[in-house]
Amino acid sequence: MEVLRIATxxxxxDGKSTLIGRLLYDTNSIPQDKMEALHAASKRxxxxxxxxxxxxxxxxxxxxxxxxxxxxxxxxxxxxxxYIIADTxxxxxxxxxxxxxxxxxxVSLILIDARKGIVEQTHRHFFIANLLRIPHLVVCVNxxxxxxxxxxxxxQIVEDFQQLLASASFKAQQVKFIPISSLYGENxxxxxxxxxxxxxxxxxxxxxxxxxxxxxxxxxxxxxxxSVIRPRTTEHHDFRGFAGKVASGHFNVGDExxxxxxxQKSRIKTIEQxxxxxxxxxxRESVVITLEDEIDSSRGNMLVKTGSVPEQRKEVTAxxxxxxxxxxxxxxxxxxxxxxxxxxxxxxxxxxxxxVTSNQHIEGKNDMxxxxxxxxxxxTAQPIFADIYAENPANGSxxxxxxxxxxxxxxGTLIT
Ligand SMILES: Nc1nc2c(ncn2[C@@H]2O[C@H](COP(=O)(O)OP(=O)(O)OP(=O)(O)O)[C@@H](O)[C@H]2O)c(=O)[nH]1
Numbered sequence: 001m002e003v004l005r006i007a008t009x010x011x012x013x014d015g016k017s018t019l020i021g022r023l024l025y026d027t028n029s030i031p032q033d034k035m036e037a038l039h040a041a042s043k044r045x046x047x048x049x050x051x052x053x054x055x056x057x058x059x060x061x062x063x064x065x066x067x068x069x070x071x072x073x074x075x076x077x078x079x080x081x082x083y084i085i086a087d088t089x090x091x092x093x094x095x096x097x098x099x100x101x102x103x104x105x106x107v108s109l110i111l112i113d114a115r116k117g118i119v120e121q122t123h124r125h126f127f128i129a130n131l132l133r134i135p136h137l138v139v140c141v142n143x144x145x146x147x148x149x150x151x152x153x154x155x156q157i158v159e160d161f162q163q164l165l166a167s168a169s170f171k172a173q174q175v176k177f178i179p180i181s182s183l184y185g186e187n188x189x190x191x192x193x194x195x196x197x198x199x200x201x202x203x204x205x206x207x208x209x210x211x212x213x214x215x216x217x218x219x220x221x222x223x224x225x226x227s228v229i230r231p232r233t234t235e236h237h238d239f240r241g242f243a244g245k246v247a248s249g250h251f252n253v254g255d256e257x258x259x260x261x262x263x264q265k266s267r268i269k270t271i272e273q274x275x276x277x278x279x280x281x282x283x284r285e286s287v288v289i290t291l292e293d294e295i296d297s298s299r300g301n302m303l304v305k306t307g308s309v310p311e312q313r314k315e316v317t318a319x320x321x322x323x324x325x326x327x328x329x330x331x332x333x334x335x336x337x338x339x340x341x342x343x344x345x346x347x348x349x350x351x352x353x354x355x356v357t358s359n360q361h362i363e364g365k366n367d368m369x370x371x372x373x374x375x376x377x378x379x380t381a382q383p384i385f386a387d388i389y390a391e392n393p394a395n396g397s398x399x400x401x402x403x404x405x406x407x408x409x410x411x412g413t414l415i416t
Contacts, residue, residue: 002212003083004106004107004210005086005104005105006083006105006106006107006108006207007085007086007098007101007107007109007134008088008109009101009110009128010090010121010125011116011120011121011122012090013113014112014116014142015053015111016053016087016111017053017054017055017087018051018052018053018182019188020085020087021053021055022188023203024052024055024074024076025052025185026185026188026190027076027077027204029076030055034055035050038051038052038054041054042054052182071087071097071100072086073085073087080208083207085109086100086102088102090121090124092356093371095124095321095356095371095373096321096323096370098124098125099131099132099321102128102129102132102134103397103411105132105134106134106135106215107134107136107137107138108126108129108134108138110122110126110137110140112139112140112142113143114141114143114146114147114150114157115146117156117160118157118161120357123356123357124356126164127354127356127357128356129172130168130169131373131413132393132413134172135172135174135215136172136173136174136176137172137174139157139178140178140179140203141157141158141177141178142180142181143181143183144179144180144195145181145183145194149194149195151197154198158177161177176206179198180203181195187203188202188204189204213282217249217250219248219283219394220248220249220304220305220308220310221249221255221304222246222247222248222249222302222303222387222392222394222395223247223289223302223303223304224244224300224341225243225244225298225299225300225302226299227243227244227299228240228241228242228243228297229241240294241270241272241289242290242297242303243286243287244286244287244340245284245286246281246286246287247283248283248393248395249305249308250283251271251280251303251305252268253268253279253280255268256306257291257304257306258303258304258306259295259297259301259303260302260304260385261312261383261385262295262301265293265306266292266293267291267293268289268290268292269292271288271289272289272290273285273286273287283394289303310395312383312384312385313386314380314382314384315348315379315380316377316378316384316415317376317377318376318398318412318413318414319354319374319415320368320373320375320412320413321412322368322409322410323409323410324410326402326409327369328367328368328372328410329347329366329367330348330349330350330367331346333345333346334346334401334402334403334409335400335401336378336384336399336401336412337398337399338384338386338398341384343380343381343382343384344380344403345378345381346378347377348376349376349377350367350368351376353372353373353374354373354374354375361375386414387414388414388415388416390415396414397411397413397414400412
Protein backbone atom coordinates (compact mmCIF):
# COMPACT_ATOMS: atom_id res chain seq x y z
CA MET A 1 0.00 0.00 0.00
CA GLU A 2 1.27 3.47 -0.91
CA VAL A 3 2.46 5.69 1.94
CA LEU A 4 1.66 9.39 2.05
CA ARG A 5 4.07 11.45 4.16
CA ILE A 6 2.77 14.62 5.71
CA ALA A 7 4.80 17.26 7.51
CA THR A 8 3.12 19.55 9.94
CA UNK A 9 4.31 22.22 12.24
CA UNK A 10 2.51 24.99 13.99
CA UNK A 11 2.40 27.64 16.62
CA UNK A 12 1.67 26.83 20.20
CA UNK A 13 -2.02 26.18 20.68
CA ASP A 14 -3.19 26.46 17.10
CA GLY A 15 -4.65 22.99 17.60
CA LYS A 16 -2.21 20.72 15.79
CA SER A 17 -2.30 17.98 18.41
CA THR A 18 -6.08 18.10 18.49
CA LEU A 19 -6.22 17.85 14.71
CA ILE A 20 -3.91 14.83 14.60
CA GLY A 21 -5.79 13.22 17.48
CA ARG A 22 -9.03 13.84 15.62
CA LEU A 23 -7.69 12.25 12.44
CA LEU A 24 -6.65 9.16 14.39
CA TYR A 25 -9.90 9.03 16.30
CA ASP A 26 -12.12 9.38 13.25
CA THR A 27 -10.18 6.74 11.34
CA ASN A 28 -10.47 4.31 14.26
CA SER A 29 -6.71 4.25 14.66
CA ILE A 30 -6.63 4.53 18.44
CA PRO A 31 -6.34 1.22 20.28
CA GLN A 32 -8.67 0.64 23.21
CA ASP A 33 -5.96 0.89 25.90
CA LYS A 34 -4.74 4.23 24.51
CA MET A 35 -8.29 5.48 24.43
CA GLU A 36 -8.65 4.57 28.10
CA ALA A 37 -5.36 6.30 28.98
CA LEU A 38 -6.63 9.33 27.12
CA HIS A 39 -9.91 9.42 29.05
CA ALA A 40 -8.00 9.10 32.31
CA ALA A 41 -5.44 11.79 31.42
CA SER A 42 -8.23 14.17 30.34
CA LYS A 43 -10.02 13.57 33.63
CA ARG A 44 -6.83 14.22 35.59
CA UNK A 45 -6.58 17.55 33.82
CA UNK A 46 -10.09 18.36 35.01
CA UNK A 47 -11.64 18.25 31.52
CA UNK A 48 -15.16 17.03 30.89
CA UNK A 49 -14.30 15.85 27.35
CA UNK A 50 -11.59 13.60 25.94
CA UNK A 51 -8.71 15.82 24.95
CA UNK A 52 -7.49 14.31 21.66
CA UNK A 53 -4.40 16.51 21.74
CA UNK A 54 -2.98 14.31 24.49
CA UNK A 55 -2.60 11.44 22.10
CA UNK A 56 -0.05 12.48 19.58
CA UNK A 57 3.32 11.77 21.02
CA UNK A 58 2.33 8.66 22.90
CA UNK A 59 4.03 10.05 25.97
CA UNK A 60 1.00 11.33 27.73
CA UNK A 61 3.08 12.44 30.70
CA UNK A 62 5.20 14.70 28.55
CA UNK A 63 2.09 16.11 26.96
CA UNK A 64 0.65 16.96 30.33
CA UNK A 65 3.45 19.44 30.77
CA UNK A 66 2.33 20.95 27.50
CA UNK A 67 5.55 20.65 25.54
CA UNK A 68 6.44 19.05 22.25
CA UNK A 69 10.13 18.64 21.69
CA UNK A 70 11.38 16.62 18.78
CA UNK A 71 9.96 15.24 15.56
CA UNK A 72 7.11 12.92 16.45
CA UNK A 73 6.02 10.46 13.79
CA UNK A 74 2.39 9.47 13.84
CA UNK A 75 1.11 6.53 11.80
CA UNK A 76 -2.39 5.69 10.71
CA UNK A 77 -4.05 4.12 7.75
CA UNK A 78 -7.29 3.96 5.83
CA UNK A 79 -8.36 1.31 3.33
CA UNK A 80 -6.84 3.60 0.62
CA UNK A 81 -3.35 4.29 1.94
CA UNK A 82 -0.99 4.55 4.89
CA TYR A 83 -0.14 7.89 6.41
CA ILE A 84 2.89 9.13 8.28
CA ILE A 85 2.67 12.53 9.89
CA ALA A 86 5.91 14.19 10.97
CA ASP A 87 4.93 16.63 13.66
CA THR A 88 7.40 19.32 14.72
CA UNK A 89 7.28 22.39 16.92
CA UNK A 90 7.31 25.65 15.00
CA UNK A 91 9.66 27.79 17.10
CA UNK A 92 12.71 29.26 15.45
CA UNK A 93 14.97 27.17 17.66
CA UNK A 94 13.39 24.06 16.14
CA UNK A 95 14.03 25.00 12.53
CA UNK A 96 16.30 21.98 12.12
CA UNK A 97 13.56 19.67 13.42
CA UNK A 98 11.12 21.21 10.96
CA UNK A 99 13.55 20.60 8.12
CA UNK A 100 14.18 17.01 9.23
CA UNK A 101 10.48 16.32 9.62
CA UNK A 102 9.62 17.81 6.26
CA UNK A 103 12.57 16.43 4.33
CA UNK A 104 10.75 13.58 2.60
CA UNK A 105 7.16 14.75 2.90
CA UNK A 106 4.81 14.91 -0.05
CA VAL A 107 2.31 17.08 1.76
CA SER A 108 2.87 20.08 3.96
CA LEU A 109 -0.02 20.66 6.31
CA ILE A 110 -0.13 24.21 7.60
CA LEU A 111 -2.49 24.96 10.42
CA ILE A 112 -3.79 28.45 11.07
CA ASP A 113 -5.88 29.55 14.04
CA ALA A 114 -8.90 31.28 12.47
CA ARG A 115 -8.83 33.96 15.15
CA LYS A 116 -5.16 34.82 14.71
CA GLY A 117 -4.65 34.38 10.97
CA ILE A 118 -1.14 34.17 9.55
CA VAL A 119 1.55 34.44 12.22
CA GLU A 120 5.34 34.35 12.25
CA GLN A 121 5.46 30.58 12.44
CA THR A 122 3.18 30.25 9.41
CA HIS A 123 5.86 32.14 7.46
CA ARG A 124 8.58 29.86 8.74
CA HIS A 125 6.66 26.69 8.02
CA PHE A 126 5.80 27.92 4.55
CA PHE A 127 9.41 28.92 3.93
CA ILE A 128 10.58 25.39 4.74
CA ALA A 129 7.85 23.76 2.64
CA ASN A 130 8.95 26.00 -0.18
CA LEU A 131 12.67 25.37 0.36
CA LEU A 132 12.07 21.62 0.30
CA ARG A 133 9.65 21.95 -2.63
CA ILE A 134 6.96 19.90 -1.00
CA PRO A 135 4.57 19.41 -3.90
CA HIS A 136 1.27 19.60 -2.02
CA LEU A 137 0.25 22.24 0.45
CA VAL A 138 -2.86 21.96 2.59
CA VAL A 139 -3.76 24.99 4.65
CA CYS A 140 -6.27 24.15 7.37
CA VAL A 141 -7.94 27.12 8.96
CA ASN A 142 -8.72 25.68 12.38
CA UNK A 143 -11.00 26.73 15.25
CA UNK A 144 -13.66 27.92 12.83
CA UNK A 145 -16.16 27.40 15.68
CA UNK A 146 -14.50 30.31 17.51
CA UNK A 147 -15.16 32.72 14.61
CA UNK A 148 -18.77 31.59 14.22
CA UNK A 149 -17.84 29.58 11.13
CA UNK A 150 -17.44 32.87 9.28
CA UNK A 151 -16.91 32.53 5.55
CA UNK A 152 -15.61 36.11 5.38
CA UNK A 153 -12.92 35.34 7.98
CA UNK A 154 -11.88 32.21 6.09
CA UNK A 155 -11.72 34.12 2.80
CA GLN A 156 -9.58 36.81 4.40
CA ILE A 157 -7.03 34.23 5.58
CA VAL A 158 -7.02 32.59 2.15
CA GLU A 159 -6.34 35.96 0.58
CA ASP A 160 -3.50 36.70 3.01
CA PHE A 161 -1.98 33.33 2.30
CA GLN A 162 -2.25 33.86 -1.46
CA GLN A 163 0.09 36.81 -1.01
CA LEU A 164 2.65 34.56 0.64
CA LEU A 165 2.27 32.12 -2.24
CA ALA A 166 2.76 34.85 -4.80
CA SER A 167 6.10 35.78 -3.22
CA ALA A 168 7.42 32.21 -3.26
CA SER A 169 10.10 30.98 -5.61
CA PHE A 170 8.51 27.55 -5.95
CA LYS A 171 4.91 27.06 -6.87
CA ALA A 172 3.45 24.03 -5.15
CA GLN A 173 1.52 21.89 -7.62
CA GLN A 174 -1.57 22.02 -5.50
CA VAL A 175 -2.64 24.29 -2.70
CA LYS A 176 -5.84 23.53 -0.86
CA PHE A 177 -7.55 25.62 1.81
CA ILE A 178 -9.95 23.86 4.17
CA PRO A 179 -11.98 25.45 6.99
CA ILE A 180 -12.04 23.05 9.95
CA SER A 181 -12.81 22.64 13.61
CA SER A 182 -10.57 19.97 15.08
CA LEU A 183 -12.32 20.08 18.40
CA TYR A 184 -15.72 19.29 16.90
CA GLY A 185 -14.41 17.22 14.04
CA GLU A 186 -15.80 19.42 11.28
CA ASN A 187 -14.16 18.81 7.89
CA UNK A 188 -11.33 16.72 9.35
CA UNK A 189 -12.46 13.20 8.44
CA UNK A 190 -16.19 13.83 8.47
CA UNK A 191 -18.51 16.79 8.22
CA UNK A 192 -21.29 17.71 10.56
CA UNK A 193 -22.81 20.48 8.48
CA UNK A 194 -21.79 23.51 10.52
CA UNK A 195 -19.73 24.94 7.64
CA UNK A 196 -22.45 24.70 5.03
CA UNK A 197 -20.91 27.32 2.71
CA UNK A 198 -17.90 25.08 2.06
CA UNK A 199 -18.44 22.50 -0.68
CA UNK A 200 -14.91 21.11 -0.95
CA UNK A 201 -13.50 17.86 0.44
CA UNK A 202 -12.72 17.19 4.09
CA UNK A 203 -9.03 17.08 4.97
CA UNK A 204 -8.98 13.28 4.89
CA UNK A 205 -10.90 13.07 1.59
CA UNK A 206 -8.41 15.47 0.11
CA UNK A 207 -5.40 13.48 1.35
CA UNK A 208 -6.92 10.24 0.06
CA UNK A 209 -7.04 11.44 -3.54
CA UNK A 210 -3.54 12.96 -3.88
CA UNK A 211 -1.94 11.27 -6.86
CA UNK A 212 1.61 10.20 -6.06
CA UNK A 213 2.28 8.30 -9.27
CA UNK A 214 1.90 11.44 -11.29
CA UNK A 215 4.80 13.06 -9.43
CA UNK A 216 7.06 10.07 -9.76
CA UNK A 217 6.60 9.91 -13.50
CA UNK A 218 8.12 13.40 -13.85
CA UNK A 219 11.40 12.47 -12.21
CA UNK A 220 14.37 10.78 -13.88
CA UNK A 221 15.06 7.14 -13.01
CA UNK A 222 17.75 6.67 -10.35
CA UNK A 223 18.76 3.41 -8.69
CA UNK A 224 21.55 3.68 -6.13
CA UNK A 225 23.09 0.25 -5.61
CA UNK A 226 23.05 -0.76 -1.97
CA SER A 227 24.60 -4.17 -2.39
CA VAL A 228 25.57 -6.70 -4.98
CA ILE A 229 23.99 -10.12 -4.58
CA ARG A 230 26.29 -12.87 -5.71
CA PRO A 231 25.40 -16.54 -6.18
CA ARG A 232 24.92 -18.38 -2.94
CA THR A 233 23.81 -21.79 -4.19
CA THR A 234 24.94 -23.79 -7.16
CA GLU A 235 21.52 -23.70 -8.79
CA HIS A 236 21.79 -19.88 -8.94
CA HIS A 237 25.40 -19.89 -10.05
CA ASP A 238 24.91 -17.23 -12.74
CA PHE A 239 22.79 -14.92 -10.60
CA ARG A 240 24.25 -11.50 -9.94
CA GLY A 241 21.78 -8.89 -8.88
CA PHE A 242 21.95 -5.34 -7.70
CA ALA A 243 19.86 -4.66 -4.63
CA GLY A 244 18.61 -1.22 -3.71
CA LYS A 245 15.69 1.13 -3.49
CA VAL A 246 14.52 3.10 -6.51
CA ALA A 247 15.23 6.71 -5.51
CA SER A 248 13.12 8.28 -8.22
CA GLY A 249 11.35 7.61 -11.51
CA HIS A 250 10.83 4.04 -12.66
CA PHE A 251 12.62 1.21 -14.45
CA ASN A 252 11.16 -1.39 -16.79
CA VAL A 253 12.50 -4.75 -17.82
CA GLY A 254 14.27 -4.16 -21.16
CA ASP A 255 15.29 -0.57 -20.39
CA GLU A 256 18.75 0.41 -21.50
CA UNK A 257 20.76 1.55 -18.50
CA UNK A 258 24.12 3.11 -17.71
CA UNK A 259 26.06 2.30 -14.57
CA UNK A 260 27.78 5.25 -12.93
CA UNK A 261 30.58 6.12 -12.57
CA UNK A 262 31.94 3.52 -15.04
CA UNK A 263 29.58 4.51 -17.86
CA GLN A 264 29.08 0.86 -18.88
CA LYS A 265 25.81 0.15 -20.66
CA SER A 266 23.48 -2.81 -20.47
CA ARG A 267 19.80 -3.71 -20.41
CA ILE A 268 17.59 -4.70 -17.52
CA LYS A 269 17.01 -8.44 -17.66
CA THR A 270 14.84 -8.89 -14.57
CA ILE A 271 13.39 -6.96 -11.70
CA GLU A 272 12.66 -9.02 -8.60
CA GLN A 273 11.08 -8.47 -5.25
CA UNK A 274 10.88 -11.31 -2.72
CA UNK A 275 11.54 -13.79 -5.56
CA UNK A 276 8.63 -12.42 -7.58
CA UNK A 277 9.40 -11.16 -11.07
CA UNK A 278 8.10 -7.66 -11.71
CA UNK A 279 7.72 -5.86 -15.04
CA UNK A 280 8.83 -2.55 -13.50
CA UNK A 281 10.04 -0.86 -10.32
CA UNK A 282 8.84 2.50 -9.11
CA UNK A 283 10.12 5.15 -6.74
CA ARG A 284 10.64 3.98 -3.14
CA GLU A 285 10.36 0.28 -4.06
CA SER A 286 13.15 -2.01 -2.90
CA VAL A 287 14.08 -4.48 -5.61
CA VAL A 288 16.86 -6.58 -7.08
CA ILE A 289 17.79 -5.75 -10.66
CA THR A 290 19.73 -8.10 -12.92
CA LEU A 291 21.32 -7.03 -16.19
CA GLU A 292 21.86 -8.74 -19.52
CA ASP A 293 25.60 -8.14 -19.41
CA GLU A 294 28.23 -8.70 -16.75
CA ILE A 295 29.17 -5.22 -15.68
CA ASP A 296 31.30 -4.14 -12.83
CA SER A 297 29.12 -2.25 -10.35
CA SER A 298 29.34 -2.08 -6.62
CA ARG A 299 27.76 -0.44 -3.59
CA GLY A 300 27.52 3.30 -4.05
CA ASN A 301 27.29 3.09 -7.85
CA MET A 302 24.10 4.17 -9.56
CA LEU A 303 22.01 2.75 -12.38
CA VAL A 304 20.27 5.37 -14.54
CA LYS A 305 18.54 5.24 -17.89
CA THR A 306 20.35 6.30 -21.04
CA GLY A 307 19.15 9.73 -22.04
CA SER A 308 18.79 11.05 -18.49
CA VAL A 309 22.21 10.81 -16.91
CA PRO A 310 22.95 13.08 -13.93
CA GLU A 311 25.98 15.29 -14.08
CA GLN A 312 29.01 14.13 -12.13
CA ARG A 313 29.70 17.05 -9.84
CA LYS A 314 32.74 17.96 -7.79
CA GLU A 315 31.68 21.47 -6.94
CA VAL A 316 28.17 22.08 -5.71
CA THR A 317 26.17 25.02 -4.44
CA ALA A 318 23.48 24.01 -1.98
CA UNK A 319 21.06 25.30 0.57
CA UNK A 320 21.88 23.80 3.94
CA UNK A 321 20.20 23.81 7.30
CA UNK A 322 22.83 23.76 10.04
CA UNK A 323 22.01 21.31 12.83
CA UNK A 324 25.02 21.34 15.09
CA UNK A 325 25.96 23.35 18.17
CA UNK A 326 29.41 23.86 16.68
CA UNK A 327 29.26 26.43 13.91
CA UNK A 328 29.85 25.78 10.25
CA UNK A 329 33.01 27.59 9.25
CA UNK A 330 34.17 28.25 5.70
CA UNK A 331 37.25 26.20 4.86
CA UNK A 332 36.32 23.19 6.99
CA UNK A 333 36.04 19.67 5.60
CA UNK A 334 33.09 17.37 6.29
CA UNK A 335 31.81 14.07 4.95
CA UNK A 336 29.05 14.53 2.40
CA UNK A 337 26.65 11.61 2.27
CA UNK A 338 24.57 11.38 -0.89
CA UNK A 339 22.46 8.23 -0.96
CA UNK A 340 24.78 5.43 0.12
CA UNK A 341 27.88 7.35 -1.00
CA UNK A 342 30.20 9.22 1.32
CA UNK A 343 32.81 11.66 0.05
CA UNK A 344 34.94 14.32 1.66
CA UNK A 345 33.70 17.83 1.02
CA UNK A 346 35.29 21.17 1.83
CA UNK A 347 33.20 24.27 2.42
CA UNK A 348 34.56 26.77 -0.10
CA UNK A 349 32.36 29.64 1.01
CA UNK A 350 29.15 30.71 2.65
CA UNK A 351 27.19 32.62 0.01
CA UNK A 352 24.44 33.93 2.27
CA UNK A 353 22.30 33.06 5.26
CA UNK A 354 18.52 33.32 4.95
CA UNK A 355 16.21 34.88 7.50
CA VAL A 356 13.55 32.16 7.56
CA THR A 357 10.80 34.46 8.72
CA SER A 358 11.27 37.35 6.30
CA ASN A 359 13.03 35.40 3.50
CA GLN A 360 15.81 38.04 3.35
CA HIS A 361 19.32 37.00 2.29
CA ILE A 362 22.09 38.12 4.64
CA GLU A 363 25.44 38.26 2.88
CA GLY A 364 28.98 38.54 4.23
CA LYS A 365 28.62 35.87 6.94
CA ASN A 366 31.66 33.76 7.82
CA ASP A 367 29.85 31.14 9.81
CA MET A 368 26.45 29.54 10.29
CA UNK A 369 24.97 28.61 13.65
CA UNK A 370 22.49 26.04 14.88
CA UNK A 371 19.17 26.27 12.94
CA UNK A 372 20.58 28.68 10.34
CA UNK A 373 19.62 28.07 6.73
CA UNK A 374 21.91 29.37 4.03
CA UNK A 375 23.58 28.82 0.70
CA UNK A 376 27.11 27.37 0.62
CA UNK A 377 29.54 26.14 -2.01
CA UNK A 378 31.27 22.80 -1.46
CA UNK A 379 34.07 21.01 -3.23
CA THR A 380 34.04 17.22 -3.07
CA ALA A 381 37.02 14.86 -3.25
CA GLN A 382 35.20 12.49 -5.64
CA PRO A 383 32.30 13.25 -7.98
CA ILE A 384 28.71 12.69 -6.86
CA PHE A 385 25.86 11.75 -9.21
CA ALA A 386 23.32 14.15 -7.86
CA ASP A 387 20.48 16.02 -9.52
CA ILE A 388 19.46 19.60 -8.93
CA TYR A 389 17.02 19.37 -6.03
CA ALA A 390 14.34 21.36 -7.87
CA GLU A 391 14.36 18.80 -10.67
CA ASN A 392 14.59 15.67 -8.58
CA PRO A 393 14.37 16.05 -4.79
CA ALA A 394 15.07 12.39 -4.04
CA ASN A 395 18.48 12.52 -5.75
CA GLY A 396 19.23 16.16 -5.04
CA SER A 397 19.65 16.13 -1.29
CA UNK A 398 22.47 15.11 1.00
CA UNK A 399 23.67 15.35 4.60
CA UNK A 400 26.95 16.61 5.99
CA UNK A 401 28.64 14.60 8.72
CA UNK A 402 31.38 15.63 11.12
CA UNK A 403 34.08 13.09 10.33
CA UNK A 404 35.50 13.13 13.87
CA UNK A 405 32.42 12.54 15.97
CA UNK A 406 30.15 11.08 13.23
CA UNK A 407 27.22 13.42 13.93
CA UNK A 408 24.99 14.79 11.22
CA UNK A 409 25.68 18.52 11.12
CA UNK A 410 23.57 19.63 8.15
CA UNK A 411 21.04 18.63 5.54
CA GLY A 412 21.44 20.13 2.11
CA THR A 413 19.58 20.54 -1.15
CA LEU A 414 21.49 21.00 -4.38
CA ILE A 415 21.07 24.23 -6.30
CA THR A 416 23.83 23.92 -8.92
N1 LIG B 1 -12.70 25.80 20.06
C1 LIG B 1 -11.73 25.08 19.54
N2 LIG B 1 -10.66 24.76 20.27
C2 LIG B 1 -9.69 24.02 19.70
C3 LIG B 1 -9.78 23.54 18.38
N3 LIG B 1 -8.65 22.82 18.11
C4 LIG B 1 -7.92 22.83 19.23
N4 LIG B 1 -8.54 23.56 20.21
C5 LIG B 1 -8.08 23.83 21.57
O1 LIG B 1 -6.92 24.63 21.50
C6 LIG B 1 -6.02 24.29 22.53
C7 LIG B 1 -4.66 23.92 21.94
O2 LIG B 1 -4.78 22.77 21.18
P1 LIG B 1 -3.58 21.76 20.93
O3 LIG B 1 -4.09 20.74 20.00
O4 LIG B 1 -2.98 21.32 22.20
O5 LIG B 1 -2.58 22.76 20.23
P2 LIG B 1 -1.13 22.48 19.65
O6 LIG B 1 -0.98 23.34 18.48
O7 LIG B 1 -0.89 21.04 19.45
O8 LIG B 1 -0.23 23.01 20.77
P3 LIG B 1 1.13 22.36 21.33
O9 LIG B 1 0.72 21.06 21.95
O10 LIG B 1 1.59 23.35 22.32
O11 LIG B 1 2.04 22.20 20.15
C8 LIG B 1 -6.65 23.15 23.28
O12 LIG B 1 -7.31 23.69 24.40
C9 LIG B 1 -7.66 22.59 22.30
O13 LIG B 1 -8.76 21.97 22.92
C10 LIG B 1 -10.94 23.89 17.62
O14 LIG B 1 -11.11 23.54 16.45
N5 LIG B 1 -11.86 24.66 18.26
